[in-house]
Amino acid sequence: MVADRSEAALASVRPDSDSSRPDGRSGTTDSESGPRRRPKNRKAQIVRVAARAFAERGYHPVGVDEIAAEVGISGPALYRHFRNKYALLVAAAEMGAQQLLDAAKASDNPELEPEPRLTALIRGIAEYTIDVRREGGLYRWERRYLEREDRARIRVVYTELHDTVAAAIAGLYPDADPADTQLRAAALLSAIGSITAHRTALSTTRLVNLITEICWDILRTDLPPAPAPITGDPILRGLPVISKREQLLTEAIRIFGRQGYHEASIEEIGAAAGINASSVYRYFASKADLLAAAFNRTGERVAIGNNEALAEATSRSDAAVRIADRFSRMTFAMPEILPVYFSEFSNLPASEQHRLRSVQRQNVLEWANLLDGDQVEARFRVHAAIAQVIDVGRRIRFDGRAENLARVSALMRSVLLGGNAGE
Known part of the structure; x- marks a missing residue:
């Protein structure tokens, strides 16, 4: 399991002594005097820096001291706000979800006609996502490191976001199959969120217009019928490969994808392929390999x-x-x-x-x-x-x-x- 995950909830904020210097930087020197002040938004600043670092480099490679240095405070000062790195991950994922939902709700006006309502909603979500583009993909990729109860709580926020979009789409297509409405809502949010997965540059105005156009392309898609619900046992397709190297590679991809690279072990990968850990090294020099x-x-x-x-x-x-x-x-x-x-x-x-x-x-x-x-x-x-x-x-x-x-x-x-x- 991830280190420090026992601290699943956000840490309580304690009074701290990190301060703002007259030149705008954090901290003080021995030669400075006078009352110490800290920015009112210090905690939010820490969370956003952490979200950006986790989203860009992954949860495990990022150290608390790196986050603190980016903010301009010491490691001990950061711990006065958050007990450990896992608490920072929870706070970052939770803040990102809530602020995205807030942006959607602020842009949604059910009193408008369906088309202008959807356009305003799309543009509002897009503008917020562009603003947080560097950290906006955090939950999408790093949620596997969240404890189940934290993931479930944050998922409630995303469900409300999805329902907000689905309600606006239902106004446009009141007679549509609910499954189609739900699918379009997921597709629309996916298209907006896709900008967090790459760094291709485009001006904000052009990008908002492009995202809006793509979302309307999705809304106008003629969807084929959904499949009937599965009854009975599903049909299993595919036969296993004989090559032990291929088996190891397949199982490693599955385990890395489900749990993340750092949570996976050579022993677990080997067991999934039916061999012990020492035998894995006959085929691959290391987990990194x-x-x-x-x-x-x-x-x-x-x-x-x-x-x-x-x-x-x-x-x-x-x-x-x-x-x-x-x-x-x-x-x-x-x-x-x-x-x-x-x-x-x-x-x-x-x-x-x-x-x-x-x-x-x-x-x-x-x-x-x-x-x-x-x-x-x-x-x-x-x-x-x-x-x-x-x-x-x-x-x-x-x-x-x-x-x-x-x-x-x-x-x-x-x-x-x-x-x-x-x-």
């Missing part, structure tokens, strides 16, 4: 899918949609693969990070190059399409029946092609 192999394997799969789609396509837009279909099938077959691929970079050896980041970027650029219009905006559309697989997939528990894959593909097509999606 396993993680690097997982990144390489995923990058290869994406690149192969791109190449196959290009070879089969009859047009650029057809190729973009074929890539989307392959990407969704790959992810639904192993849902843990994307949390590993997008959130464990800081745990790779430094020599691997630059090379694998280049592979990721090239795969996105290959996809974006198939889209018409501005290429920077095209990259935002590709990331929003990827987000549909992750977030809508989670919503439907990665149920890989053909009907569900068709619904995800329809959303991805609309996100990628916009008004040309029907062509």
Whole structure:
């Protein structure tokens, strides 16, 4: 388990002695005198710095002293606000969820007609998300490190956010199947949140307009029918591979995705593949070697899918949609693969990070190059399409029946092609 998780609740704020210097920096020197003052928003400042660090580098690699230094206080001064790093994670996730919900509610006006109501709601959520872009993806990737009770409490806030968006969509489509309304709400929030997963630059005005356009593309998507509820035992597909190396790699991806790299152990990975820990080292030199192999394997799969789609396509837009279909099938077959691929970079050896980041970027650029219009905006559309697989997939528990894959593909097509999606 994660160290210090026993402190699941936020720490109480105690009076502290960290101060603000006349030059605006925190702390005092021996030569300074006079009353010490601390900023009124010190606790919120600490939480936001922590959220940014956890979102960008992951929960485990970030130290409390690093957060304190970024804020401009000492480690002991930070502990006067929060008992441990886990309390900081809870506070950051909770503050992010609540402020996002507050932004949505402040932008929502049920008295408006459905279209202007939805447009105002989308723009309000988008503007807030742009403002917190660097830390906005914290809960999406790092929630696996939250204790169950904390995750459940924060999930209530996100459920209220989702319901707020779904209620506005229901006003636009009052006769729609509730499952379609819920799916569109998840897809819309996913498209907005996708900007936190990359650093492609665009002015705030253009980005808000683009997000609004993408969200309306989602709202206008003609969704295929949802599958019937499963009755009886589900049909199991797929046979296990014989290669022990492949088994280890598959199990490592699953365990890294569910628990995070630092929570996984070689013993656990080996047991899942049916061997002991010492035998794992016959195939992989270390846990870091396993993680690097997982990144390489995923990058290869994406690149192969791109190449196959290009070879089969009859047009650029057809190729973009074929890539989307392959990407969704790959992810639904192993849902843990994307949390590993997008959130464990800081745990790779430094020599691997630059090379694998280049592979990721090239795969996105290959996809974006198939889209018409501005290429920077095209990259935002590709990331929003990827987000549909992750977030809508989670919503439907990665149920890989053909009907569900068709619904995800329809959303991805609309996100990628916009008004040309029907062509």
